[in-house]
Amino acid sequence: MKLTPQKFASSAQNQLQNQSSARLAPADTFGHSYSYRSQGRASLDTAGNTKATATALGTFPGTRTVRDSVSRSDSDFYSFTIDAVSNVKLAFLNRSSNPIYKAVLNENGSFYISQRKPQAGNIAPREETLSAYRRLRPGTYYVKLQSRAAAANSYRLSVSITTVPPEADCGCGG
Numbered sequence: 001m002k003l004t005p006q007k008f009a010s011s012a013q014n015q016l017q018n019q020s021s022a023r024l025a026p027a028d029t030f031g032h033s034y035s036y037r038s039q040g041r042a043s044l045d046t047a048g049n050t051k052a053t054a055t056a057l058g059t060f061p062g063t064r065t066v067r068d069s070v071s072r073s074d075s076d077f078y079s080f081t082i083d084a085v086s087n088v089k090l091a092f093l094n095r096s097s098n099p100i101y102k103a104v105l106n107e108n109g110s111f112y113i114s115q116r117k118p119q120a121g122n123i124a125p126r127e128e129t130l131s132a133y134r135r136l137r138p139g140t141y142y143v144k145l146q147s148r149a150a151a152a153n154s155y156r157l158s159v160s161i162t163t164v165p166p167e168a169d170c171g172c173g174g
Contacts, residue, residue, distance in 0.1 A: 047076035047145075051109050054079040054142055060161040061086065069152040070100060076145040080159055088133040089160040090143065094123045096153035104131070105142040112141060135164055 047068050048054040054077035057064040070076050082088070094100045103120035104112040111118035114133055123129055147153045 047078060049075055049077065051077055051079075051105070051142055051144075053077065056081070057159055060159075061163050063158060063160040065156065065158040067154065067156050069096070069154040070145050070147045071152050072148055072150050074146075074152075078143045078157065078159070079140055080143075080161065081140045082136060082161060082163075083138050085135050085137060085164045085166075087162050087164055088136050088141075089158075090131045090133075091128070091156075091158040091160070092123055092131075093128045093156040094125055094153070095155055096147075096149075096151075097125045098147055098149040098151070098153050099124055100153055100155055101144075101146050101148075102129075103144040104133075105144060107140050109142070 046055060047066070055066075057066070057078055057080045060080060060082055064080075066078065068076055080088075090104065092102055099122040101120070101122050103118075106112045111120055112133075113119070119131065143157065143159070145155065145157070
C-alpha cells in the first residue's frame with residue numbers, strides 16, 4: 001500500500017494524539033521510563049531514592065506539596081531543613097490501593113521520636129493522615145516513603161512549617 005501525504009499526515013496525527021492521550025513521560029538516556037499516572041497526568045520520578053539523594057523541599061516557613069508514586073523498586077526520600085524552632089505538619093494521602101510505608105527521620109537517618117514513639121508505619125489504602133510536631137529543633141529532617149507492591153502507588157505529601165516565636169521570659173526568676 002502506497003501512503004499518500006494526506007494518509008501519512010492523518011496517520012501521524014493519530015499517533016501523536018495517542019501518545020499525548022497516554023501522557024507518558026520521556027525515557028532517560030538509558031531508555032528507562034519513570035512515568036506514572038497521577039490525576040490523569042504523567043510525571044517523572046522527582047524524589048530521591050536514598051537519604052543522600054533526598055529531594056529538598058525548599059525554603060521554609062511555608063507549605064510544599066508533592067505528588068509522586070512508590071513501588072517495591074522505588075523508594076522516595078524528601079528532606080526539609082528548619083533554621084529556627086518550628087511547628088511542622090505532615091499531611092499524607094495514600095492515593096493507591098496498597099499500603100504505603102511512611103517514616104520521619106532525623107539528621108542521623110534514624111527514626112524521629114515523638115511522644116516516645118518512632119514516627120513510622122503503614123498508611124492504609126486511600127487513607128489520609130496528619131502528623132503534627134510542635135517545637136522541632138533546627139536541623140534537617142527526612143520523610144521516607146516506600147511500598148511492597150510491584151505496581152506504582154501514588155500519593156500526595158504536604159509539609160507545612162511555621163516558625164515558633166521564642167518563649168517570653170516570665171520575669172519570675174526561674
